Amino acid sequence: MKATRQLHDLGQSLWLDNITRTLLDDGTLARYISEDSVTGLTSNPSIFDAAIGDGDAYDACIHAKALAGLSGEKLFIELALEDLRRAADLFEPVFQRTAGVDGWVSMEVSPLLAQDSAGSIAAARQIHAAARRDNLFVKIPGTPEGIPAIEEAIFLGIPINVTLLFSCAHYLAAAEAYMRGIERRIDAKLDPRVGSVASLFISRWDVASNKQLPDELHNKLGIAVGQQTYRAYRELLDSPRWQKLAAAGARPQRLLWASTGTKDPAAPDTLYVSALAAPNTVNTLPEKTLQAFADHGRLEGVMAIDGGDADAVLARIGKAGVDVDALALKLQQEGAQAFVKSWQQLLQRIADKASALDDKAGGPALR
Helix, strand or coil, X not given: CCHHHHHXXXXXXXXXCCCCHHHHHCCHHHHHHHHHCEEEECCCHHHHHHHHHCCCCCXXXXXXXXHCCCCHHHHXXXXXXXXXXXXXXXXXXXXXXXXXXXXXXXXXXXXXXXXXXHHHHHHHHHHHHHHCCCCEEEEEECCCCHHHHHHHHHHCCCCEEEEEECCHHHHHXXXXXXXXXXXXXXXXXXXXXXXXXXXXXXXXXXXXXHHXXXXXXXXXXXXXXXXXXXXXXXXXXXXXXXXHHHHCCXXXXXXXXXXXXXXXXXXXXXXXXXXXXXXXXXXXXXXXXXXXXXXXXXXXXXXXXXXXXXXXXXXXXXXXXXXXXXXXXXXHHHHHHHHHHXXXXXXXXXXHHHHHHHHHHCCCCCC
């Protein structure tokens, strides 16, 4: 049995951390679903920037939409949602079979709104309405300004993927926002079943800290933060507050492992997948990591619900000079800035392609 199937049978959802039109057109995504137990998909501005810049798969569509008068963010959203609707339809059988627990795709609000609560809410409503798919998450970053937007979006019944979480404290803030949104829905006599995941980024911890740590602590910090957060997740699900919501029909906001591709060439290419095996969670895998785990991955046990050795490892890392709390803040801020950069590159790439395609067609340049 493939290791990917073993994880699926354990109760962990494997989602592809990628989308391209080519993956949809040539049947690769369908093959990942049928052969590698992939049951969902995530996207972000960096993924779409790479997809649109690689080859000509999007050229005809960009040209047609530009001729129709679309540009900038509006053109991109239509372009992205075309792909995501197709992917959502591929995952629809999973979504139906699991009663909405699994089978999701994700679309991010503009990263320029990371510090704009009202703008994030408006963008989430727009994307949710335009998608016309029940199994599409809108991604909102779990920044301090994003937390109120997450609560309000959940209250409005918009499924939310909370992104850019780096610490246990970040996760708990997102979980609180989710529960407040559900509690408000119950008070308003609305359906409490609103899908959500909380995405904790893993590998960036180690990229940022390895150079400050002795060799024996390399690639330990991300996993330790994951273990600590998994303990908090399980404790929250056992809490009286959550049990009351569950009794009213609410669904858990599942913990999702993001950024699980190995960045250190000296480490195993399936390091984070094996270490983060846990039921009732999601792991979003870059394509190379999915292929590697399907080929030679091994399931080496299940995460301990008590956090395992996370506290001891974090204490050693702190003694070695890494301020984990300060680094969490830095990583979230840098992550938001990186998505802004990718967003700007993406919109510029689309504008450049639209102009070049228009010139090639012999029409007046659309600028």
